Amino acid sequence: MKLYIAEKPSLARAIAEVMPKPQQKAEGMITLPNGDCISWCIGHLLEQAEPDHYDEQYKKWRLEHLPIAPDVWQLKPKKGTSKQLSILKKLIKKADQIVHAGDPDREGQLLVDEVINHAGISQTKRQQVQRCLINDLNPSAVKQALADLRSNQDFVSLSTSALARSRADWLYGMNMTRAYTIQGQQAGYQGVLSVGRVQTPLLGLVVRRDLDIENFVSKPFYEVLAHLQTHSNETFTAKWLPSDACLPYQDEQGRVLVKGLAEKVVEKIHQQPAKVISNKQEKKRQAAPLPFSLSSLQIEAAKRFAMSASQVLASCQKLYEEYKLITYPRSDCRHLPAEQLKQASAIGQVLLQNLPQQQAHIEQANWQQKSRCWNDKKVTAHHAIIPTLKTYAADKLGASERKLYELIALQYLAQFFPDFEYQNQTIMLDIKGGQFCAKTKATLALGWKQLLSKPKQQAEVNLPVVKVGEILTCDHGELVEKNTQPPEHFTDATLLAAMTGISRYVIDADLRKILKDTDGLGTEATRASIIELLFKRGFLQRSGKQITATLVGKALILSLPEASTRPDMTAHWEYQLEKICQKEASYQHFMSQLLSQLNQLIEQAKHMPSSALSQLKDITPKKKPFRQYKRKTSTAKKPSRTKLKSSNQ
Template sequence: MKSLIIAEKPELGRAIAKAIDGPDKEVHGVIVKKNVVITWAYGHLLRLAEPDEYDPKYKKWNKEDLPICFDNWKLVPDGSKKDRVQQIITLMQDCDQIIHAGDPDDEGQFLIDEILDYAKNTKPVKRVYINDNTPSNIKKAFHQLIDNDDKLRAVGRSAYARAVADYVVGINYSRLYSLALRRKGMSVGRVQSPTLGLIVTRDELIDHHKKQKYYEMEVQGDVEKQDTTITFALKPKNDLLDDGKHILSQKIMQDMCDDILKEPHRKMKVDEKLMDVKPPLPFNLAKLQAHMNTKYGFDLSKTDAITQTLRDKYQAITYNRSDSQYLKEEHFTEAAQVLTHVMKKLNETYPVDYKIHSECFNDKYVTAHHAIIPTMSDFNIAALLPDERKVYEEICRQYIMQFLPPVKKRQVSAVIPTEYGDLKATSTFILDEGYKQYFKNNKEEKGDNEEVDTGKFDLPKGNYEVSLHDGIVNEKETNPPKRYTQASLIKDMTSIAKYVEDKEIKEILKKKDKDKKGENGSIGTSATRSQIVETLIKRGYVQMKGKNIISTQLGKDFYHLLPEEIKKADLTAKWWVIQEDIKEGNADVSTLVQSVLDAFTPHLKENLSNLKAGGEVPIDDDREAIGVCPVCGNKIVENSKGYGCVNYRNGCKFAIWKDDQFFKNIHKDVSKPMAEKLLKDKYCLVKLMEQEEEVVKILQLGIRNGRAVYRLLDKK
């Protein structure tokens, strides 16, 4: 029996080939081994058809055509991937059975199923689940093949339903609000709009922040018979806090301080605990993107692109768009070989201990993917570009850390109970720097049980008598939250549930991610988040100022115009519930799509004519530039009447008209080369009549009423 294995990506296809005994040779993305043929997709080879591919009338945006939706959304080859689709179809015709090797998640199921459906396949299909690309794991997986039956295909239909629903949202809401605002390109999306909401909400909290004074108390205490003085801070009881966090009255805080000092002799309890601060887990894509943005200023898409190069061109790292920070136990057994190879390649040596079993090695936490780690690939590290090397080195070092000892700390805490709350003091001592002595630049997050130091003191555990004195009430001011960076934004995209007020929605979002240790109530995926941020920037909704990502006036206004159902993360939660029903056979694709239409249709009856959004219209013009606008610096492009600025919607009216009267008077057509010279040089020689060799020297003087103004300098 001849089998065709269709993998989701080249890395997996080649790994499968290596796990099958016998020599192999790859030709045009196909590997043949005995009676097995292995090929692969490159992500989604098919896309949903555009509305105008159903009917040309949809090319023009009209409110009367909304809502746009079709009973059966067609899948068509995506651009240059058409040849690959046809190649796979030809291979299917020449086999007896097909083995579906998509990733073991909803999207992986859909990605191969869509190819089978497009080809109208009737041959038997088996399903293989490969969580890890190690040869032993792949061999084990192929001994556990199951039928790609309707229950499995329902998982793929769930992903297809989400893709269609996302498309219906994007097409209809984007067209409706673009038409209402008379601005083309005002895009709306299930993930894009709530992400914009994170930034807008953060910026408005900062813009509207009013500093609030609050008060804290410090008290000195002399420990009897110990020749030790400790500085204590009051942690007030919750019912004394004015805003849930602070005491806002100086008088109340001063009165409490005076009352405490009326009884200066107090009993104090000292405890201590030993703590191990373990190295951070290996990277998933979101953590890596955040790390590279913080440390090197790389934007999210840059890190994403570099990891793709490291994986595809050099096979230097494992699957790069992972949402997991955990690894299989098999990786633990291979680590000594991998890291010996990696340290030699980096020309770095660390005292790794391969007996250390990091918490990252846990089979039950590895879902469709595992953490991003280096491979045994024997590529030439000198061939890496400087930024590629930075990303590779950070991935390697994060993995090396797993085999270095933790930071060992001893924390001493002192507590004095009072009628207003506890007076507390904490002092921490580093006993062993552990992995930190080699990786000092890696920030560690404060543990849940770790207190902030109030000053150094050191006493054995026990009970002591203390004499309090010198109480001080300190005035402080509340600070606004920090602006988003791309690093902090992507972290919040992976845990947006913490901002959701509806308890039911919050729990659904968390339940959606219950098997993903790197996500906790998220929107978007590792593969799409950087694209979402890039789209927000491209649309002009947000802009970069240094490392900060800040909403524009257009972004703020547009976000506030959007209806509630599309601007919150709630939609992701509600769709997930329906998708789970689709998997169980209790709903179908139309159920999810109809929920979108039910929410959208009422907006067609609303009067949106008075809607306005401030700020500049985002410039999205892919026409060839023939020069730079001398007024605003944007590009000049050719149109039927002349050569104008793409920034015309924002008020720039600069143009060189083809029927310009000045050039008519000297019997010359304004050609594209002439316009390019005028824009580039300001002074230029223009040949008017080749047969008479008549030449005119022209000076572009400036702008008047938006038009370029010229003066004839010389005529020979």
């Protein structure tokens, strides 16, 4: 008997749809005519056992117990999943061949692997497990995936990486949460102060931004504009570029802070000749933006529709599972396999039916054009989010689903449009020894921008035609006084952008260099839930689009060691986890480093000043205390002499 194990029931149904009929449905499984069987997980069926499962004394939260780290890791059935887990274990033991059909990502790999391992089958049988990677739930795509099975052994490193992250999160979050909650209680606060390797640096970003805004002192700065006139009485303006001699009077961003200096320049250039030093005109092209990953889609939807990250993910899951209108949504990839280009024209025909309001644009598409998005080398287990070959009736979708589907479709359609073409013109002038610059950008051809960009509100201004060496006249100078502005509060879009481009906030220069643009806090699948988690725990709050930290969130960050509140640590984790995926680093090395670091952090927590959390004494917690160290929350460990062992590693 061949057993197909899907990550969730919707995927199991999609597999069954392309299998021979008649089929027999039973509790937790679907049996095929030849005796093969399809079953499923319901997300994670297993989770890390809680500390008191290892030792009863850990039911009470005490500083002297910390750090806690298992010698032998144990999993337990998640609440409400025992029946399905039992069904799967029986089927796994009975099966002659197993096909792993978890979602095509790190978490999906571990999710099914840990159930297979938990069933206690032989090593030989585990090595014979096959892997099915399904990105699209439509029948043709599912058939193709089932015909292209690979050995599950090819994905061991992916599973190991996910396992390392899961255990590290448990260790870090559980121990740090207990340590700071106990210290909070001693200071008079009766809520749980949860700490996690992703949630806490994210909260730290918001707290530091809030403090920057609170402490910001606006300062005036000055610019000088030269109002110029040509021999044919055409006029334009050019901006003064301060020389190196002005550096003592400028801030780190090159803004002139001394009004008297700018006033002297205005006076100096009045009714003076202006010599054209250079006049550059450059025609440039800009390719269409790549199709969406989940994070890039969430950022764009937040900007356009003010949708939260969790709303986008929920709607995308419906579009994928229920309507089958888009490919796998939890993707961190923005490229497509070259083979997919063969479906482009057919997808175009589907878009004509699904998006009749875009008919004129769809008919302009050149379906033979191959953009930079088709790159097999940049596609891993999953590819960018794009429309499928499924048609639908517009009245069947909710408003959010309609908006997101059209956004995804237009981003895909843009791959078949010409580049955006524009011309940059830059005129450099010398006026009484000072340099001035005039710039414009003129559109030559909209190309793909006609699909994705809003029309400009103002007409573009062209600079006059002038020659190098030509002498113009500076009619007068103008002093422009401006004020420095504080940074803006985070929004859903900017907070997601910060999570995906976390290297911008990394302090360690060496680490910042090695992080790729795709590295970040959390994963595509977890970022939305992490943001919402901070709201549920009372650490963040919303005011319109603005996201700010609460007093509790701020106090927690200010009481923690800086290393725990900065993204450097978790960015380094993600870098190491990716190296495990690529078989360039080991699980053991990653965990030993983590445990050593955790020991130091717990010692710091034990000896923190009693005043660190005293401002929370009279604050009522948002919720009753609850366990905070489940998956994707935490980390912890025993003294360095403790050896980590694993029952399935």
